[in-house]
Amino acid sequence: MTGTLFDITFYLAAPFWLLMISVPAWSVTTRVVSSPLTVLPLLTVYTVLAVQVFPELWTAVSTPDLGTFQELTALAEGAGALWAQVIAWDLLVGQWMFLQSRKLGLSPWLMGPLLVLTILLSPFGLLVFLALRAARRGADRPRERCG
DSSP states (O other): OHHHHHHHHHHHHHHHHHHHHHOTTSHHHHHHHTOGGGGHHHHHHHHHHHGGGHHHHHHHHHSOOHHHHHHHHHSHHHHHHHHHHHHHHHHHHHHHHHHHHHHHTOOHHHHHHHHHHHHHOHHHHHHHHHHHHHHHHHHHSOOOOOO
16 A cells, blocks of 8 residues: 555645646636645655554654655655655645745746656755745836935
8 A cells, every 4th residue: 555655645746736737827726726735636645654563653753864865755654745745745745836936026937847846856946946035026026216
């Protein structure tokens, strides 16, 4: 069962990514991705796997060190739970980026590849987006006159 849950985790998030990338201007897309409830199926997978290794998980998060974390990820349920957590948080980050990009008026042609980067390597995607967001906000700010 653990292998199956691991395998389906990404597919539970994929429809939301597909909406944001493929049909960003569709009103349904914005309505759907405005809800944090999109991650509930992923959190269900996380919970099913995490309860099976809860003592090891608790040790890894309450007294973190590399060895303890390696022991947790060596367990199939531990690795599966962490994968579900990563996919859930990546989806929430992607949804936030999508919604912010709509407010900022960023092009879907720019955001599509950036969301793909976020699916694959979310920290890099988020860093690029934060830079774009800062640049856009800076460009929108009225310039102050000296003198």
